[in-house]
Amino acid sequence: MKRNSLLVFLVVLFAALKCYAAGPIYKIQIKDYIIHPITGEYLSKAIARAQEEKAQALLIVLDTPGGLLQTTHNIVKEIMNADIPIIVYVAPAGARAASAGAFITLAAHIAAMAPSTHMGAAHPVQLGEEGDKETLEKIKEKLFKKEKKEEKEKPATTPMSEKIMQDTLAWVENIAKARNRNIGWAKKAVEKSVSSTAQEAKNQGVIDFIATDEQDLLRQLDGKEVKLPSRSVKLNTKDVNIVPIELNWRQAILNVLINPNIAYILMTLGFYGLLFEITHPGSWGPGVAGLISILLAFYSFHVVPPNYAGIILTVVGFLLLAAEVFVASHGLAAFGGLVCLAFGALFLVDTPAAFLKVSLKVVIPTILASTAIIGALTTLILKTHRHKISTGPEGLIGEIGEVDIDLNPTGKVYIAGELWNAQSSEPIPKGEKVQILKVENLKLYVKKV
The missing domain is CATH 3.90.226.10 (2-enoyl-CoA Hydratase; Chain A, domain 1)
Incomplete structure (x- = not known):
C-alpha cells in the first residue's frame, strides 16, 4: 500500500x-x-x-x-x-x-x-x-515631355x-x-x-x-x-x-505617429493652428496646438525619410493658401497652393514603397477641407470689403440729412444727431433734404435730393 x-x-x-x-x-x-x-x-x-x-x-x-x-x-x-x-x-x-x-x-x-x-x-x-x-x-519628364530620338535607355538600377x-x-x-x-x-x-x-x-x-x-x-x-x-x-x-x-x-503613441498619413494630417492641422494664431493674435491655444502638431509631424518624418521636393511643394502650398487670406489674388494664390499641396503629398515620402507613402484617401479629403476653409475665409473677407462702412465719417456717405443753415454754397447740415459743415454745388435753402456725396477734412459735400 x-x-x-x-x-x-x-x-x-x-x-x-x-x-x-x-x-x-x-x-x-x-x-x-x-x-x-x-x-x-x-x-x-x-x-x-x-x-x-x-x-x-x-x-x-x-x-x-x-x-x-x-x-x-x-x-x-x-x-x-x-x-x-x-x-x-x-x-x-x-x-x-x-x-x-x-x-x-x-x-x-x-x-x-x-x-x-x-x-x-x-x-x-x-x-x-x-x-x-x-x-x-520623373516630374520633369512628365511636365516637359520632349521627343528624344536615338537616346539610350537609362539603366534600371543604380550602383547603390x-x-x-x-x-x-x-x-x-x-x-x-x-x-x-x-x-x-x-x-x-x-x-x-x-x-x-x-x-x-x-x-x-x-x-x-x-x-x-x-x-x-x-x-x-x-x-x-x-x-x-x-x-x-x-x-x-x-x-x-x-x-x-x-x-x-x-510605444502605442509613437507607433501611431510614425505613419506618413498621420504626419501629413498633423502638418496640415499645425499650419491652420499657426494661421489662426497669426490672424487672431493673443488666442494662444490654436497656436500652441499648431506648433505641437508640426513638431510631432517632424518626428514622424525623422523616422520615415521625406522627399525634399515634396516638403518644398507642401510648404509653398501652405504659404500660398495663407497669402490668399491676406492678398486679393482672386483665387489664383489659393488654386496654386492647392496644386502644390497635391503634388507635395504625392512626393512627400522618399520611397517607392506604397505602404510608406501618403494615401490619396488622406490627401483628397485634406485638400477638399483646405479648399472649403480658404473659400470660406475668402468669402468672408470679400463680404467685409464690400460691406458699407457704418462708423466714422465714411459711414455718412450716401446718408440723407437736412439743411440747418442755407447752403450758398457752404452752410450747415444736420445728420445723425450732429451738425456738420457742408458745401454744395448749388444753393439749397434751410429745411431741404440732402444726400452726402463725400467727406473731406470734416466737411460734407452734398447734393439736393
Missing part, C-alpha cells in the same frame, strides 16, 4: 514539475504595423523579457506590409541570437508577411501560417539616398541599389541556411519579389506548418524540438499558459 502511494505521489510530482518546467509562452502581436524602430523596440524588449522570466517560447503573431530595412536587420539579429524559441505565426486569415515580414518569418525557429495568408515580396526598398533625384527627374540588393541576397541566404528553409525561394522573394500563399510556402519548405488558429498551432508545436545557439529545447505546449505582451503607452 505504501509502495503504491509513493508511486502515485511521484507520478503527480513529476507531472507538476513537468508543467512548471515548461513555463508559459509569451505572445506579441504585430497588427498590420509597419516595421520601424518602435516595432523593433517592442519585439526586442519582448524577447528580453521572455528570456529573463524563463518563458518557454515567444510567439509573434505577424501581420505587416513591410517596413524599414535597417530595423528588419536589427529584428532578425535579435531572433537569430535569442536563447528561447521564437515562433512566428502569420495570422489571422487575410494577414500577410510582406517585405520585412518575410525576413522575420524566415528567421524564426518555427514558422507557421494561417490559411488564406501570404508572404514574400521582399525586394529591398532604398530610402533617403537617391529618391529625391529620381522623383525630380545594386549593392543593397547583393547584400540582401547574401543575408537572406544565410537566414534560410541557418533555419533549413528553401534558399531558392528566399532569394527569389528578394530578387524577383516572389510571393506565396500559405499552402505554397508549406509545399516549398519555406514554413514548418499551417495552423487554422492558435489552438491548432499549440497542438502542432507540442513535442517539437528546437535547436538554440547554446542548447536544444523540447516544447511542451499542451494546456500551456499564454501571456500576452502589449505595447506600452509610449
